[in-house]
Amino acid sequence: MPKPDLLESPETDLLHELDRPWQVVVHNDPVNLMSYVTMVFRRVFGWTAEKAEQHMMEVHVKGRSVVWSGGKEKAEHYVQQLHGFLLLATMEKVP
Amino acid sequence: MTFEFAKDGGGRFHGIHPVLEAILRAAAADPWERCPEGSARLLPPPGDHGELIEDWEDHVRPELREGFSMARSVVEEDLGAMTQEKKGEWSLTIPSDHTDAWLTTLNAVRLALASEHDLTEADMAADEEKADFSTPKGMALLQVNLFGFMQECLIRSMED
Numbered sequence: 001m002p003k004p005d006l007l008e009s010p011e012t013d014l015l016h017e018l019d020r021p022w023q024v025v026v027h028n029d030p031v032n033l034m035s036y037v038t039m040v041f042r043r044v045f046g047w048t049a050e051k052a053e054q055h056m057m058e059v060h061v062k063g064r065s066v067v068w069s070g071g072k073e074k075a076e077h078y079v080q081q082l083h084g085f086l087l088l089a090t091m092e093k094v095p
Numbered sequence: 096m097t098f099e100f101a102k103d104g105g106g107r108f109h110g111i112h113p114v115l116e117a118i119l120r121a122a123a124a125d126p127w128e129r130c131p132e133g134s135a136r137l138l139p140p141p142g143d144h145g146e147l148i149e150d151w152e153d154h155v156r157p158e159l160r161e162g163f164s165m166a167r168s169v170v171e172e173d174l175g176a177m178t179q180e181k182k183g184e185w186s187l188t189i190p191s192d193h194t195d196a197w198l199t200t201l202n203a204v205r206l207a208l209a210s211e212h213d214l215t216e217a218d219m220a221a222d223e224e225k226a227d228f229s230t231p232k233g234m235a236l237l238q239v240n241l242f243g244f245m246q247e248c249l250i251r252s253m254e255d
Contacts, residue, residue: 034208039253083159085198
C-alpha cells in the first residue's frame with residue numbers, strides 16, 4: 001500500500017493541471033500593419049484604442065503579448081477569431 | 096492613385112494607373128494556388144497540444160478557409176465593377192460592407208507573398224526607389240506595399 005503522501009502529490013498535480021487556465025498569445029509578424037493589428041484587437045476583444053495599441057506595441061517590441069486568459073473553449077474561440085483576421089495567435093496553458 | 100472616403104465608410108480608389116490596375120486584379124487570385132509555399136502561413140496551428148491541433152485540422156481550418164474564400168469572392172466582385180476613367184486610369188469603389196473582406200484578402204495576399212519571397216521587415220522598410228521591380232522579389236515587395244497602402248486607407252475609413 002503506497003504512502004498517502006506519495007498518492008496525494010500526483011492527484012494534486014492532475015487537479016492543478018485540469019484547473020490551469022489557458023492563455024491566448026499573439027505573436028509578432030512583420031507583415032501585419034500596426035494599425036491593422038490594433039483594429040483587430042478592438043474588434044475581437046472590444047478594447048479601447050489605447051488598450052489595443054498597448055498590446056499591439058507589446059507584440060511589436062517583445063515579439064508576443066498575452067491578450068486573454070480563461071477557459072479552453074473561449075480561448076479556442078478567440079484564437080479562431082484572430083486567425084480569421086490572419087494574426088499569428090496560439091493558445092497555451094498559463095504557466 | 097488616391098483614396099476618397101465615402102460618408103458611410105468604405106471609399107473609392109481612383110487614378111489607378113493601368114500597371115497598378117493589373118497588379119490590383121491579382122489581389123483576388125487564390126493565395127493557395129498563387130503562392131502554395133507561402134500559403135502555409137495563412138492557416139497556422141493554434142498551439143503545440145496534439146489533441147488541439149487534431150480538432151483544429153478537422154473543424155476550424157475548413158471553416159477559416161471557407162471564410163477567406165468568401166472574402167475573396169467579394170473582392171473579385173468589386174474588381175469586376177472597376178470603371179475606366181479618362182486618361183486610361185481606373186477607379187475602384189469599395190462599399191463599407193465590403194471593407195472587412197478587402198482587409199482580409201489583402202492581408203492574406205501580403206502574408207503569402209512575404210512568406211514565399213522571404214521578405215523581411217528590413218525589405219519592407221527599405222526605400223522603394225532602390226527596389227528592383229524587375230526581379231520576382233522586387234515585384235512581390237511592390238505588391239505588398241501597394242496592398243498595405245490600401246489596407247491603411249480602408250482602416251482609416253472605418254475610424255472616421
